[in-house]
Amino acid sequence: MVKKTGRPGYLQIADDLREQIRGGSLPPGSPLPSTTQLAARYDASLSVVKLAVGILRTEGLVIGQQGKGVFVREDVPGTDPGPAGDLASEVIALRTAVQDLSERLARVEETLSQRSES
Structure with missing residues (x-):
């Protein structure tokens, strides 16, 4: 309704x-x-x-x-699970990439911090 x-x-x-x-x-x-x-x-x-x-x-x-x-339609746009998939899968991929980059950045900062203390 x-x-x-x-x-x-x-x-x-x-x-x-x-x-x-x-x-x-x-x-x-x-x-x-x-x-x-x-x-x-x-x-x-x-x-x-x-x-x-x-x-x-x-x-x-x-x-x-x-x-x-x-x-x-048989080929509904935005439902392809591949690289050009729907918005939800793109958001999940972006979140995963950001989390990975954040972890890598934290390790780099830790390494730099340890070097400057030495």
């Missing part, structure tokens, strides 16, 4: 659907529920739901097939 948070309903719906796609509950190749079903689920108008789905199309997460429906 769309909440009265001041954030437009179509953005809330797009956020929720995006999370479902990225989280795997809407896997690649699966159809999105119909516009009417989404409108009922989110208690929103058809035009608000269409705007939300339009955002996902623009982001390349879903693709429409005339007369068949809207489907989650």
